Amino acid sequence: MNSNNLAILNRLKTQIKIVLCSGRSITAILPYIDVLKLNNNQYSIAFNGATIFQNSSLELLQSLTLSDQQLQTIYTFLISLKVPISVDISTLTDVFELSDFSPSNYQQISHNFLNFHKIEFDSISPNLNPTTLIITGDCSDINQVSQNIPSVLTNLFSVVNSRSDMVEFLPKQANKLMAAQNVVQADHNKLSNIIFFGNNESEVKKESSQFKAPTSSVKDNILYVHLPEFSGSSSQGEKYANTIYYKMTSKIYKGIIIDLSNNLGGDIGPMLAGISPVIPNGKLFEIVNAANNPTSVTFRGSVTNNMGTKIDLGNVKKVTGIPVAVILNRWTASSGELTALALENNPSVKTFGGESAGYTSINDTYIMYNGAQVNITTSKIKKNNGQILFNNKIKPDVQTNNPIVQANNWT
Template structure:
């Protein structure tokens, strides 16, 4: 009996040790972490996943940050250093999102659709920060249903002011204007390429999101950009790159053309870490590279509208 108790005790100690060291990788914490343990786990995550964590300067900067973390008295004290580490090991696109961040109102996230002329449909896609599947589907279906139900000869897709957020609803909302197949490729820190595929109303980045209607339209599309078009807003624009009858208008975009993945830390804070660069369907590479519109304009809506009306 004593022998079995010893074996059980040793197994329990071993299991506890494994949970203590490996549990945080899977969101399980055996005991609440100290500020240093909390931050160290975040740094190790950047080690494993960050796009630039294989570069020489990362190890040097990592050591400096770990020394600075010893001074932290609370978890909140570690936030600036974790974000600094993420920008070095990931990219400037990486950032920390506090669990206390104010929620964006639902009405502010929905697209605007209106007819400018008899044959011209205008769509403004705003940033999409909601991670709720119902809201994602509401966002995507509002635009997709209009594109498939209404009659028009051209579309103005306004991405000005779209600073990013959740990409899938943006792509699915305009999926009827995009061909099925690979829209883009992502390239991780090991150089592995992955196709981002649109097929039958599903997007491989988040295949659980569904559209109420499916179909395709082949019409000219004018895409409007400005310096506030960033991240997922830019990636949505890139999904149209290389397609016939697509033109880009406005100002150079913000230059956050890279892939962020969201990791949830112990206290609910989100670490948005850059894990991949991008390549468009023509083979052009992007790593926080701004998108250059071929039509630089201070009045892109008016000029794109006149262009489409003249070239229908």
């Protein structure tokens, strides 16, 4: 057994709980549960967050599925592309290779942990209730599929590029972070450590042809900004930041509302650069490692140092002297939460909404003997007022179910 496995097993001797989180099926995760001796009352997450199961009993805490109508929608889109791809539909235990498309190699990719069948799409039972639809093929063909997925489908499904030669359609609610939050609630335990355990390709963020850009609107001279999570290249990060930066500096507003609801995190650099006019220069917070050694995360102009991608927008115009409302909810997580902490350094900021997700920490990455990637929470966040956060939820200044209304009234 290698040193990384031993490190995990040593953690299990403490009160820390470990949750395996993977894009693989339940049966493909079970060998890792055995090796890491997790055969207890803990949970694991499979199928990229669609399925949550109890390790020892295999009882399902969550099982999201695709409807017959949803399958038909995806099938119609794929057929129209006329691209040489393979398509498999997977339930928790069985995979159905669609003979309407090219022969599939998904059986080899998935390590034969499931039962495989070949079938025509029209022969699929309307009560199949599959977990995911998997598309495989040459990297160029998969890239063509990804680039042509219309917004109507990305709004209906969770689309995951788990490998360069694979793309998956899952139920819209299938999300590893949301699944982890559900595990915490079911376990009635504060989350202090999560291990994301999957193959490297599924855990590495890749550049996509599209990313969620910030949106804005103005009413009664109050600028409303919705700041979504960001994952992409540095050039995409600049586009993301510029989308909102010029809106914030184009005129003088009565107030600004920055909506971080449903911001699941990602690369904090472009997020802070976009709203850099209302983030003061200086130290934002500290990262404190396991040896209690601090590293300051600082901000100058639009550039974040020691965290995230550096986005330099030049001579940044700072906006001061107006109220800035920040909206949080239970899905404001990770870098989304750290963005809120950065904004707290502005004395004109007040937060509204609900408590955040509670992912205020930093992970260290370990590579297992088989190439699997394991992230273990090791570092804490120290605010400028001295408060230590270690996966603590951020509580808003004004707790309300109508944050936008309350924010508008305040600004």
